[in-house]
Amino acid sequence: xxxxxxxxxxxxxxxxxxxxGSAGETIDVIDPATEAVIAxxxxxxxxxxxxxxxxxxxxxxxxxxxxxxxxxxxxxxAFTLMIDDRERLARIMTLENGKALSDSxxxxxxxxxxxxxxxxEAVRNIGEVMHSPTTDARILVHHKPAGIAVLVTxxxxxxxxxxxxxxxxxxxxxxxxxxxxxxxPLSMLALMPILEEAGLPPGVVNVIPTRHPGPVVDSLLDxxxxxxxxxxxxxxxxxxxxxxAARNIVNPxxxxxxxxxxIVCHDADIDAAVDGxxxxxxxxxxxxxxxxxxxxxxxxxxDAFANKLTDRMAALxxxxxxxxxxxxxxxxxxxxxxxxxxxxxxxxxxxxxxxxGGTIPPGSGFFYPPTVLTDVPDTADxxxxxxxxxxxxLQSFADEDEAIAKANATxxxxxxxxxxxxxxRGLTLSERLAFGMVGxxxxxxxxxxxxxxxxxxxxxxxxxxxxxxxEFLETQYIAVSW
Ligand code: NAD
Numbered sequence: 001x002x003x004x005x006x007x008x009x010x011x012x013x014x015x016x017x018x019x020x021g022s023a024g025e026t027i028d029v030i031d032p033a034t035e036a037v038i039a040x041x042x043x044x045x046x047x048x049x050x051x052x053x054x055x056x057x058x059x060x061x062x063x064x065x066x067x068x069x070x071x072x073x074x075x076x077x078a079f080t081l082m083i084d085d086r087e088r089l090a091r092i093m094t095l096e097n098g099k100a101l102s103d104s105x106x107x108x109x110x111x112x113x114x115x116x117x118x119x120x121e122a123v124r125n126i127g128e129v130m131h132s133p134t135t136d137a138r139i140l141v142h143h144k145p146a147g148i149a150v151l152v153t154x155x156x157x158x159x160x161x162x163x164x165x166x167x168x169x170x171x172x173x174x175x176x177x178x179x180x181x182x183x184x185p186l187s188m189l190a191l192m193p194i195l196e197e198a199g200l201p202p203g204v205v206n207v208i209p210t211r212h213p214g215p216v217v218d219s220l221l222d223x224x225x226x227x228x229x230x231x232x233x234x235x236x237x238x239x240x241x242x243x244x245a246a247r248n249i250v251n252p253x254x255x256x257x258x259x260x261x262x263i264v265c266h267d268a269d270i271d272a273a274v275d276g277x278x279x280x281x282x283x284x285x286x287x288x289x290x291x292x293x294x295x296x297x298x299x300x301x302x303d304a305f306a307n308k309l310t311d312r313m314a315a316l317x318x319x320x321x322x323x324x325x326x327x328x329x330x331x332x333x334x335x336x337x338x339x340x341x342x343x344x345x346x347x348x349x350x351x352x353x354x355x356x357g358g359t360i361p362p363g364s365g366f367f368y369p370p371t372v373l374t375d376v377p378d379t380a381d382x383x384x385x386x387x388x389x390x391x392x393x394l395q396s397f398a399d400e401d402e403a404i405a406k407a408n409a410t411x412x413x414x415x416x417x418x419x420x421x422x423x424x425r426g427l428t429l430s431e432r433l434a435f436g437m438v439g440x441x442x443x444x445x446x447x448x449x450x451x452x453x454x455x456x457x458x459x460x461x462x463x464x465x466x467x468x469x470x471e472f473l474e475t476q477y478i479a480v481s482w
Contacts, residue, residue, distance in 0.1 A: 004322065005186075006088045006094055011042045012209070013192045015055030016202025018475035021033070022047050026180050027211055032098030032330035033320040033365045039096075041185045049177070049216040050223070056148045056175035057225055059203030064145045064173035071170055072122035075115045077198035082112035082191075089159065089190055094321040097158060098183045098330035098366065100319055103284055107132035110446065111160035112234070117448040118167030121469045122246040124174070138480045145173030146251060147227025150220050152241070154233045155332050156287045156388075158184035161255075162191065164448070164463045165230045166205060172472035174228065175204045179217060181233075183332055185209035218244050225248055228472060232289075235412070235457050242460075253461035253471045255289070255453060257386050258414030260390055262292035263280035263429070265400070266300045268419035269441075274308045276443030277392070280417050281381075282316065282370065283444065285328055286390045287336070289446060289458075290415040290437075295394045296403050302396040306355065306374050307391060313370040314356040320365070331366045331389060340368050340389030347393070352376040357391070361434035384410070400429060408434045413452035415445055436462075 010020040025043040030036070044052070063071070082089065090104035097104070127142035149169045162178055169176045180188035188207050195205055210216045220226055221244045229245045231238055232255040245252045262280055264273045280292035297305050302355040321329030333338045337360065344358050355370030371391040376383065382393050397403040406414055416435040420426045430438040436454040437445045448454060451462035461471050 005038050006091055008092055008186050009189045010039050012044050013207040014052045021045055024183060025211055027209055029096050029186060032332055033094050035364045039186060043353060044210040044216055046215055048208055049220050052177045052208050053220060053223055053225060055203035055206055056177055059175045059201055063175055063204050068122045068125060072119040074199045075167060075170055076119035078112050078195055079112045079115040081194045081198055089118040091109040092190050093187045096186050097155060098285055098332055099321055100326045100329040107157055107160050111163040113448040114163040114167040118171040121466060122171035136481060138482060140478040140480050141475060143475055146472050146474045147174060148225050149174045149176045149230055150226050150230035150470060151176050151178045152217060152231045153180050154449055155183035156284060157180035160185035161232045162188050163445060168468040169472045171469055174472045175465060178207045180209055182209060196352060202367050206293060221245055221248060221250055223249040224248055238421060254459040254461045255463060257412055258289040259293045259386055259410040259412040259459055260290060262295045262417040263403050264297040264305055265300040265420035267421050269421055270301060270305055273419040274312060276419060277309055277445030278312055281392050285331060292417060294383055295392055296406055297394060297396050299398055306394055307316060310355040310372045313372050313392060316370045318367055318369055328370060331368055334366050337368050338367045340387060341388050344371060344391055347373050347376050347382050350377050350380050352380060378414045404432045411457045413456040414458035
């Protein structure tokens with residue numbers, strides 16, 4: 001195994017004990033920049049999943065009985081420890097995910113912020129009391145921990161998508177079983193010693209990477225003790241899990257795929273819009289559910305915008321994410337790169353113009369260059385599918401109605417972006433966008449304090465903000481005569 005991988009656990013974490021998978025299976029973790037195996041991680045069986053469930057069950061009563069302040073203090077300490085350890089955690093992430101170290105550092109900070117935010121939200125589990133309108137009863141409403149939560153996370157933000165679920169679950173008093181993506185299990189395993197040092201009791205968080213996500217998660221959902229399923233990943237897998245959750249009526253929280261439009265109005269500050277587009281497109285090499293998938297530019301400013309964006313994209317340094325100055329690391333896998341390249345070749349075959357990039361570089365590593373396509377027709381696959389890579393797709397529009405119609409022409413409704421210097425236009429158009437989140441003159445919407453989530457097939461529920469806490473709480477109403 002390479003020297004540059006920092007010390008990180010590679011076993012399952014169940015009930016505070018590190019152990020191998022009972023079937024003796026392992027998962028090879030690959031460095032996408034070199035294609036070398038950097039670690040072998042234990043793979044959980046269905047039985048290991050149930051051991052994790054038993055551990056979570058054993059820990060539940062005590063954790064739920066802790067005061068909210070106590071639970072918040074553990075999260076607050078975990079936040080500090082993560083920030084102190086940011087460099088090591090970022091390195092682990094870059095080695096298993098491929099993204100540039102600069103992207104990994106930003107993610108660790110973002111991920112830790114969920115612990116800080118939910119340390120504060122833990123003490124804001126607020127109920128209400130009201131008079132019944134027609135009887136002498138009082139209506140007393142309070143919120144209880146929902147129960148054991150199964151958390152399934154993707155590879156693109158291997159730490160933040162975990163802490164965005166773990167933070168509110170722990171604040172609410174719920175123990176969890178985390179199933180990280182097989183491509184990137186190390187980032188989640190690396191969090192366990194931090195949570196332990198922060199004072200988390202054994203069994204409250206259990207981490208079970210597995211080569212068999214379908215059977216392991218499915219079997220957990222067959223146990224009535226599981227009351228919440230929080231999933232971040234593709235819409236297809238989300239749909240499968242919703243069906244599985246239906247069997248025992250498990251409360252689902254689904255953060256699924258996106259197809260974000262990025263609208264540039266004729267009165268936008270073009271330089272600011274280019275800055276925003278670079279963020280919205282290139283954060284995480286475009287491997288983000290919030291990534292600008294379709295950049296829609298008013299025809300009057302299209303060429304000026306396209307030229308500036310192309311120059312910026314072409315100037316980005318691509319290479320091993322660990323190397324200094326690299327902005328564009330490797331995509332997570334060979335399959336991910338093939339998908340991205342297929343979108344580009346399809347668009348070109350259908351008449352798009354290639355402004356930069358578009359060619360797979362020789363040598364090892366799953367690299368794909370920053371690419372800009374203009375004149376992309378509506379029939380191109382990249383207009384409808386999630387590109388999930390460093391490819392900026394530009395279309396032009398004649399007026400606002402056309403922009404909104406194009407933007408809303410998707411079954412995904414996660415994020416939209418809009419640039420205009422006219423606040424009235426910005427807010428009016430924002431309201432017409434059928435998306436859960438809008439970045440108005442901002443290329444980034446993610447914020448631990450804000451309710452993150454989508455409409456239509458982009459998901460159910462919200463993560464972050466106060467709403468994220470509510471996903472792990474059950475509301476109970478007590479009718480009282482006093
Ligand atoms: P994926 O759906 O393939 O995998 C996500 C997770 O689900 C992984 O842990 C995987 O092992 C697990 N999984 C796969 N099949 C399963 C099954 N049958 N049962 C249970 N678990 C299963 O997605 P991915 O490729 O890892 O991630 C990319 C997708 O995630 C994109 O579509 C992206 O838009 C989406 N995403 C959404 C958000 C959001 O907040 N909306 C955030 C990040 C990523």
